[in-house]
Amino acid sequence: MFVGPLDESIIMRARKAGLLDLKIHQLRDWTQDxxxxxxxxxxxxxxxxxxxxxxxxxxxxxxxREGTKVILLTPSGRKFSQAIARELAGQKDLLFVTGHxxxxxxxxxxxxxxxxxxxxxxxxxxxxxxxxxxxxxxxxLLPGVLGDDESSRDESFSQxxxxxxxxxxxxxxxxxxxxxxxxxxxxxxxxxxxCEQARLxxxxxxxxxxx
Numbered sequence: 001m002f003v004g005p006l007d008e009s010i011i012m013r014a015r016k017a018g019l020l021d022l023k024i025h026q027l028r029d030w031t032q033d034x035x036x037x038x039x040x041x042x043x044x045x046x047x048x049x050x051x052x053x054x055x056x057x058x059x060x061x062x063x064x065r066e067g068t069k070v071i072l073l074t075p076s077g078r079k080f081s082q083a084i085a086r087e088l089a090g091q092k093d094l095l096f097v098t099g100h101x102x103x104x105x106x107x108x109x110x111x112x113x114x115x116x117x118x119x120x121x122x123x124x125x126x127x128x129x130x131x132x133x134x135x136x137x138x139x140x141l142l143p144g145v146l147g148d149d150e151s152s153r154d155e156s157f158s159q160x161x162x163x164x165x166x167x168x169x170x171x172x173x174x175x176x177x178x179x180x181x182x183x184x185x186x187x188x189x190x191x192x193x194x195c196e197q198a199r200l201x202x203x204x205x206x207x208x209x210x211x
Contacts (some may be wrong), residue, residue, distance in 0.1 A: 001129070001132075005132050006024075011139055014144075020142060027059055030055040030062065030106060031054075031055045036108060039051055040052050042102065049102060050105050051100060051103065055109075057108070057112065063095055068092075068097045069088075069093065069115065070114045071095065071115045072099065072108070074116050076103075076116065077117040078117060079121070080120075080130075082157035084117070084132070087140055088134070088138045096131045098130070099127040100126040101126075110164040119134070162196040162198060162205060163198060164194040164195070164197040164201065165201070171183060
């Protein structure tokens with residue numbers, strides 16, 4: 001699933017430039033049986049399958065280096081945010097463990113994980129998509145990845161607010177005009193307008209962010 005999204009656009013350029021060292025590992029490489037089994041039925045019964053501890057412990061112990069932060073992708077983790085993305089961007093080495101089926105054997109959570117993250121209050125087929133979302137959000141905050149490090153400063157959530165409305169040419173399109181203040185050249189007034197609009201948009205769409 002990772003082939004494609006992580007080989008395109010900004011992520012691809014960051015990898016080629018050496019700004020992001022990204023490796024994808026196959027958990028089955030750390031299995032010991034001929035079927036390369038990574039899951040089994042839960043003790044006590046119930047639907048679905050659980051990720052087995054043996055290959056997960058072997059993989060993490062083999063891949064973890066000094067300073068590595070091991071993160072489980074699971075619906076029960078803390079909800080991912082821009083603040084967490086900035087937190088992770090400051091880490092030296094991240095190891096994302098993507099869940100599948102009904103999740104992980106609890107011993108993995110208790111003994112291997114440094115953190116657990118979820119990208120929202122819903123359930124996906126596995127943790128691959130959440131991992132890609134987090135990788136994308138974190139990678140673009142690394143120095144040099146966006147070309148202009150100022151690019152991420154005024155984006156949605158960066159200042160605790162949604163981003164203000166943006167416009168480009170033409171100044172009038174089908175009778176819809178760009179706000180005059182943006183054409184005025186008065187940078188102080190433009191900044192004031194943007195701050196007001198960001199707060200108004202946030203209050204209308206995501207009032208929880210203002211709390």
